[in-house]
Amino acid sequence: MRLGRVATTGGPRWVRQAADGLIPVTDPFVAFAEGQEPEDAGPRIEGTVIAPVDPLVIVGIAQNGPAHVSPVQAWLKSPRTVTAGGVDVVLRRDAGGQVAEGEIAVVIGRPTRGLTAQTAHEYVLGVTAVNDLSSPERAAFDPRNFESKSGEGYTPLGPWIDTAAGIDDVRLQVEVDGRPVAETGSRQLPMSIRDCLAYVAAWSRLGPGDVVMTGAPHSQAPVGPGQIVTVRVAGIELVTAFV
Structure with missing residues (x-):
């Protein structure tokens, strides 16, 4: 299932992507906690798709x-x-060069207390696409990544959460202005997604809707104003134009 959110006059509303449009669904985190998939909650609706969480x-x-x-x-x-x-x-014009970093993002489905590498999939609602935009030259002044990662809008996310893709074999592609710059996936990560989640959970408990960006060792590209970056994760297409 592909889950997302649309903006409505009453606030964000959960939907699933269907062949005939967007179908409202119940809260997927409540359903996940009960070991179920969200249920349809009304007829097809229209709206602007926003970040999924x-x-x-x-x-x-x-x-x-x-x-x-x-x-x-x-x-x-x-x-x-x-x-x-x-x-x-x-x-930002005051932070040096910019780099787009296409990554597989994991959306946590329930509190990660007890998560291990072996059970990590049991805590994951699904995966989505993220562009971890960075200003790497700032790392020389700020090794903690605050300045290099904190530009407004520097985390394009979504637009859909794929709940069926798993976490062991997820494809990742990156294009700049339609030109392929990366064809990789979770199997090429130096540290598996399972191990990443286990490492994080061992130090800090995460909860429903939290996001883990799993790294971009093979999926980076310099970008500038006027360029368009497309990140595909499990077929989910995230498109961002830079100005």
């Missing part, structure tokens, strides 16, 4: 890899940087 926590994985002097690490990104696909993002 409002996470309280976004965790990034620094995929340092075997050649790096440090082990794989995690870091935090402000949830206020999240924006929907299709929304123009204004690149």
Whole structure:
């Protein structure tokens, strides 16, 4: 199932993507806690698709890899940087060059107390696409990633959560202006998604709607104003134009 949210006059509303349009559904996190899929909750509706979740926590994985002097690490990104696909993002002019980082994002379905690498899938609502936009030159002044990751709109997310894709074999593609720059996936990550989630959960409990960005060791590309980046995760297409 592909789940998302649309903006309505009454606030965001959960929907599923169907062949004939957008079908309202019940809260998927409540359903997940009960071991069920969300149920249809009305006839087809129309609306603007927005980011699929409002996470309280976004965790990034620094995929340092075997050649790096440090082990794989995690870091935090402000949830206020999240924006929907299709929304123009204004690149900062005071932060040096910009890099688009296409990543597989994991949406947590329930509190991660007890999560292990073996049971990680039991805590995941689904996966979606994320563009972890970065200003890497700022790392020379700020090694904690705050300045390099905190631009407004620097986390395009969505537009859909795929609840059936699993976490073990997820494809990832990145294009800039229609030109392929990366063809990779979860199997190419130096640290598996299961191990990433287990590492994070061992230090900090996550909850429904929180997001873990699983790293971009093979899916980065420099970008500038006027360019369009497409990130595909499990076939979900996230398109962002930069201005």
